[in-house]
Amino acid sequence: MAHAAHSAHSAHAAHTAHAAHTAHAAHTAHAAHTAHAVVSGGGIGGLATALALARQGHRVTVLERGEAFTEIGAGVQLGPNAFHALALLGVSETVRERAVFVDALRLMDGVSGRPLATMPLTARYRARFGNPYAVVQRVDLYEPLLAACRAAAGVTLVAGADVRSYAQDAAGVTVATADGRTYRGDLLVGADGIRSAVRARLVGDGPPRVSGHTIYRSVIPIEKVPDGLRWNAVTLWAGPKWHFVHYVIGNGRYLNLAATLDDGAREPVAGRRTARDLVLHRFRNLGRIPRRLLELGADWREWVLCDRDPVDVWTDGRVTLMGDAAHAMLQYAAQGACQALEDAVVLGEVLAGAGPGAAGDVPRRLERYNAARRERTARIQLLARRMGEELYHPAGAAALARDAMLRALGEDDLYERVAWLHGAREFAVPH
Numbered sequence: 213m214a215h216a217a218h219s220a221h222s223a224h225a226a227h228t229a230h231a232a233h234t235a236h237a238a239h240t241a242h243a244a245h246t247a248h249a250v251v252s253g254g255g256i257g258g259l260a261t262a263l264a265l266a267r268q269g270h271r272v273t274v275l276e277r278g279e280a281f282t283e284i285g286a287g288v289q290l291g292p293n294a295f296h297a298l299a300l301l302g303v304s305e306t307v308r309e310r311a312v313f314v315d316a317l318r319l320m321d322g323v324s325g326r327p328l329a330t331m332p333l334t335a336r337y338r339a340r341f342g343n344p345y346a347v348v349q350r351v352d353l354y355e356p357l358l359a360a361c362r363a364a365a366g367v368t369l370v371a372g373a374d375v376r377s378y379a380q381d382a383a384g385v386t387v388a389t390a391d392g393r394t395y396r397g398d399l400l401v402g403a404d405g406i407r408s409a410v411r412a413r414l415v416g417d418g419p420p421r422v423s424g425h426t427i428y429r430s431v432i433p434i435e436k437v438p439d440g441l442r443w444n445a446v447t448l449w450a451g452p453k454w455h456f457v458h459y460v461i462g463n464g465r466y467l468n469l470a471a472t473l474d475d476g477a478r479e480p481v482a483g484r485r486t487a488r489d490l491v492l493h494r495f496r497n498l499g500r501i502p503r504r505l506l507e508l509g510a511d512w513r514e515w516v517l518c519d520r521d522p523v524d525v526w527t528d529g530r531v532t533l534m535g536d537a538a539h540a541m542l543q544y545a546a547q548g549a550c551q552a553l554e555d556a557v558v559l560g561e562v563l564a565g566a567g568p569g570a571a572g573d574v575p576r577r578l579e580r581y582n583a584a585r586r587e588r589t590a591r592i593q594l595l596a597r598r599m600g601e602e603l604y605h606p607a608g609a610a611a612l613a614r615d616a617m618l619r620a621l622g623e624d625d626l627y628e629r630v631a632w633l634h635g636a637r638e639f640a641v642p643h
């Protein structure tokens with residue numbers, strides 16, 4: 213207990229010192245009228261939340277289980293809705309500097325090599341959606357968020373803080389970590405991912421659903437890729453019960469490869485090393501061109517994908533969830549991180565002007581956030597599952613039906629289909 217008291221005290225002291233150092237009269241003057249948010253999890257969602265709340269003048273303490281604030285992993289696609297959110301968080305320019313702006317999303321028959329559909333992402337698309345579509349390395353999204361949090365007055369980042377439980381009362385919420393430290397805030401945001409400890413207590417719906425799909429990922433230097441195969445497009449090769457997608461990341465320095473198999477896998481796996489031969493064997497039906505690209509992969513790692521069923525309620529009093537903790541989805545719509553960024557913006561909006569303690573109006577504001585986000589995110593969770601079944605993995609007659617459906621769609625039809633998803637205004641808070 214002595215340790216707990218000391219640690220909590222030193223966290224408080226660190227913050228006070230930070231506030232004193234930054235000597236922002238505005239911040240100090242605000243302090244009595246703004247809230248203190250504790251955020252569990254310092255991933256993309258947690259940092260975006262910290263930034264959104266700090267921009268409203270709130271104080272934020274981010275508790276991250278890992279020993280450092282870092283993000284590993286491969287590429288992530290960002291729709292125009294993500295760039296809209298990043299602009300509202302003040303980091304759009306730094307992310308854009310590192311992004312690769314792709315010319316098209318292409319769906320190909322993975323066996324015959326025939327193009328099935330192409331959605332251009334150039335001028336007309338950008339004009340329609342107000343922002344570009346891009347791919348980045350995860351770190352190229354994470355680092356700008358981290359730098360902005362570090363520069364923001366009122367954000368305290370605490371690594372090595374594994375959140376285990378919380379308790380709330382009329383005036384606030386107390387969060388406890390595995391090593392016994394406690395943090396007191398006006399609200400708690402669970403941004404601790406698909407296996408969120410905060411969700412376990414708040415929703416209590418057990419472990420995530422194992423999708424039965426295994427994904428193999430590899431990132432290779434672009435020099436390994438023959439000139440003729442260096443397309444500036446997110447290219448997806450679809451086959452019976454599998455698909456293979458690749459795109460350029462890292463300012464054009466790498467090619468991100470991801471091959472997914474509907475193999476009925478039952479156990480969750482995260483980042484296990486896998487032999488190249490095994491990957492080549494499992495995807496032996498790939499046509500000539502995708503096969504050439506797959507063969508370039510090295511240092512493969514595998515994941516068994518998980519998601520969750522949508523739930524209506526992920527807020528209880530002063531505690532709420534965001535990002536994967538609230539609505540974990542399969543990556544087929546490429547929207548998990550985009551939705552976490554949207555959540556953060558909406559949290560910032562509903563908490564604008566919120567005060568501390570019992571009079572702070574926090575529970576009602578968090579209800580508004582939950583209400584503003586649940587339908588959109590549930591729809592995307594379900595869409596992502598359907599995209600796997602109906603667009604990427606169908607076989608036989610179902611694949612022929614898909615091909616016929618896609619053939620009938622022109623460029624404007626494709627834009628119309630994704631408008632609700634990529635459109636930036638779709639996540640405004642209703643007043």
Ligand SMILES: Cc1cc2nc3c(=O)[nH]c(=O)nc-3n(C[C@H](O)[C@H](O)[C@H](O)COP(=O)(O)OP(=O)(O)OC[C@H]3O[C@@H](n4cnc5c(N)ncnc54)[C@H](O)[C@@H]3O)c2cc1C
Nearest residue numbers: 253255256257277289375405535536543546547548549550
């Ligand atoms: C293969 C794959 C491809 C993807 N591609 C895309 C894409 O193209 N576009 C897109 O938008 N999204 C994509 N996603 C989804 C995206 O990665 C996630 O939706 C996003 O990372 C969610 O961010 P988050 O901050 O909510 O959760 P996470 O990134 O999981 O972060 C959670 C953080 O909380 C910490 N944590 C966990 N438990 C605790 C605890 N008890 N106490 C304290 N800290 C804790 C973790 O260490 C971590 O730092 C993809 C996902 C996968 C698996």
